[in-house]
Amino acid sequence: MTRYAVGIDLGTTHCAMAVAPIEFEGARPEILLLPQIVARGQIEGRPLLPSFVYFATTGEGPQALPWDAERPFSVGEQARACAIEAPSRVVASAKSWLSHPGVDRRSGLLPIDAPDDVGKISPVEASRRYLQHLAEVFAARSGGGRGALAEQDVVVTVPASFDASARELTLEACLAAGIEHPTLLEEPQAAFYAWTDAMGDAWRHNVRPGDVVLVVDIGGGTTDLSAIAAVETGGALELVRVAVGDHILLGGDNMDLAVAHVAREKLEKLGKSLDRWQRASLVHACRVAKERLLGGESLTACPIAIASRGASLMGTTLRTELTRDDVARTIVDGFFPRVEADARPIVRPRVGLTQIGLPYASDPGITRHLAAFLSRQSGALSQLSGAMPAAESTARLLHPTAVLFNGGVMKAKALRERIVEQIDAWMRADGAQASRVRVLDAEDLDMAVARGACAYALARRGRGLRIRGGTARAYYVGIEDSVPAIPGIEPPIRAMCVAPFGMEEGSEATLPPHELGVVVGEACRFRFFGSSVRRQDAAGAVLTEWDEGEIEELPPLEVSLPADGRREGDVVPVRLRSHATEVGTLRLDAEPIQPRKPDERWRVELNVRERPGG
């Protein structure tokens, strides 16, 4: 039986799937059409599956699919339409929730405002449903059980900024969806693989040793940044992912809302008011207008017409227009302002915890986020082996030599040009000698991640170059010093490195010499930290101080020791062993210093709900 390399883009707003038969030399990733409910009782194959779940009312009855007549919910295009028509019954942006450290991501959370008759589901469960739909499509296409996704070589993509716990939860969703052997791949890397796959061998003329490729991936909901360096090792070209950016919840949806706001003000100036439906259609119409005005067409204005919900169209349709200037001001200057290299995103203090919500980026200036990334990662090349040109030691920024764009937003020519212009200006100001940054021409920015994931599944089998890089963060456990308690002062905390930066898949870190005490029969929690810049710390290194912003706190770890031959309440000294799995996740085990049986170890739980107020 033919086995397939399958690439799955599990996106915040859309999913896509690309497949290629493994045995056929020269097979290229092909985007599968995904049958889904597009309207009541209508099934259609579309290349994208919107990442939405709709809970039908009892009156609507089952949301039948060709392979399941009794399903009580639907996933895809109809569910997306329902997000406007009946928002309290629809799960959206589950992926952003999956990476939200402040909530229990395995608990029934979504839809946030669900009515009583809807059984809420967890972000993990929502992700499982999208994956399961893709698995069912694959199975239906290849004629039933024998072609199950469980038996294929499946690569599922995650944002590069996903930390260890969000990756772990993605894996959990894959396994629950019946994808038994998934591998996780960072989305910007997938975009790079899609580019090399589309270029064929010619890509080697475009990327040479010494190049640093900045991948700017701006999708509907998130902005994801990565840097990939090309080095020469033993005469061969090698690619290393040297840096990834923070998780930035900022994307095309924000831009559509901003443009819609401009159009709405124009309508309101004419004394027209919009109801909920019209506001939703306005956002949609503005997205289309924005894409046309930014897309390089020689339009100066784009008309916008918004119908009312009722059956009369004429006499009730509102009309306005968006000009090129409106869009340039709102999107190009609003989201991609010209800034100096030392500009930083404005961080607003979070106001109260009155409402559960996603931690959206508070600064919409993507160029400021980009400047912050290049500055934070100025040392990204420091640990590279292989021949890199001597970096100017005075450089305050990481110097990319090429840019690869990905994500729907980057289809806009004006935005690509603004980013290139900014990088060039920053590099000149930072003393770079190199000429202008090159743009690696990519095509089909909506599908590139799925294609690239599939191409990677093929590359792993020796049919192409792989990007190295390992874990994109170093991880630390908090050790509290035993000092006399002083009211109002937190005990000082030290951070012990348990997993160094850049652990390659399949490798284990050396066991740190320091011990932690855990109590038998109790769930013991430890504070957990990550750093995307500290490349120098070996496992076991203990930090007593660090620079502002160098280390961020993650949800705590939990070790539960079953009694199993020990007395409850006893304190057992353990060490933490970290393992970068082949799947692409980080596993931590607690090993007792005095084991009761050979290879005794306990799994450390990474995804623990934050303590209330903690």
Add this chain to the structure above:
Amino acid sequence: MKDRPLDSLFSRLGLAFVCFFRVVFDARAARSVRDALEDGASPKLMPPRTPAAESAAMRLLSILQREGRLVDFLQQDVTSFSDADVGAAARVVHDGCRKALHTHATIEPVRLEAEGARVTIEAAYDADRLRLLGDVKGSPPYAGVLRHRGWQAVRFAMPETVGVHDETVLAPAEVEVG
């Protein structure tokens, strides 16, 4: 349907054979047969049946209404509205229907020459693809001017239906609860 003559024993046997295999190997056929058998028992529970071609046409109308408000547009009387009002509504219909058309079909011109170009029509022309206008006489080849390039659907994909739904409803009535 009522006027069709009843089948002979021989053709009934043939039909029974076909039904047997289709029911065994095709779950959807099994459902149709079950529906057909139950239809006699409780006719009121079933929506009106429509022949396949009409059903597909109604599905197309429902798509054009859903995406581009086409039925709304055609059902309204335009005479009392200004060109600006009709124009604004036409934009809604054009944007939506165009998108729906391009999602479901790929439409290409039949003739690639520009309209107004002089063309020669060979003897063995395809009357489905080409219509002769004006002073048509004698036998081909004909020489003339291309007035309309024609359109052809090189791809056309309609959504499939699942479950039993009343396809005569082109758009459901909508009630906002609360």
